[in-house]
Amino acid sequence: MEKRDRVNIAVAKAVAELLAKTAEELGMTQYALANQILSVGLELVRMGYSPSQIREVALFYKIMTELESLPVPGRLMDRMIVEVASVDAEAVYRAWCDAGKMLAAYIKAVFGDLEKAVELAPYLAKVIPAKRFDVKAQGGNFQLDAVGVGYSIESVQATARAVQCLLEEVGYEVKEVVTAPGVLRVSAAKK
Known part of the structure; x- marks a missing residue:
């Protein structure tokens, strides 16, 4: 030995x-x-x-493992969203809403509330492909500003729907949603 x-x-x-x-x-x-x-x-x-x-x-x-997420190239995901949305946009938005609700359930189970989960945003912002990803949740107010969250308006609108459904599930009322290709802004307040 x-x-x-x-x-x-x-x-x-x-x-x-x-x-x-x-x-x-x-x-x-x-x-x-x-x-x-x-x-x-x-x-x-x-x-x-x-x-x-x-x-x-x-x-x-x-x-990502706990949420059973799969790595998919952004351009491929964007193209799939555009293709499906051209046939049935509501089906895309329902699917993304369901994803937002699933993430809300995860947040409740693991973090307890949105404000605690958002403390992780600076860490996650460094590993997700968005060019800018600013999220704040304090004092009952929520603000998301993201650039580079999709190439098409359909993709950004699908992401916006997921965020809206997530917020509603954790007790927030969405006040403003601004979408443009690659740009997403969401403001909300606790109900």
Whole structure:
């Protein structure tokens, strides 16, 4: 059996305690868990990710997995929306409304309310393909300003419908919706 060299490193007490607890829960030694975490983390940092980006990507992946989302190229999704909308626009808007309601249920179950969920917007904004994605929910008011949310007006209107249905499901009244190709603005207030 090969002897591995070990080096002691210092970490904050809270980190050491969490490491010990997590290692025990996973049935691993602290050495094995710390070694795995550091190996993966360092590999990602060497690939050009900052520690905060690693967290953002992991959080985005967790949410997308829990919502059973599939990665689809934006132009393909846009084309599919345009094609289906040319035959039955209401079917597109119903489907996107259902998606908004599903996301609202997820927000209620995981975060409790919209304001807590919106705290994640800065992390998600860095990994979604929109050029600008500003979301605020404070004091019962909601504001979404996004640029680059679709190539066609049909795509933006479908996204707008999803946002409207999400907001209604979490107890907000939509006050304003502005759509243009690639641009979406939604304002709402808590009922």
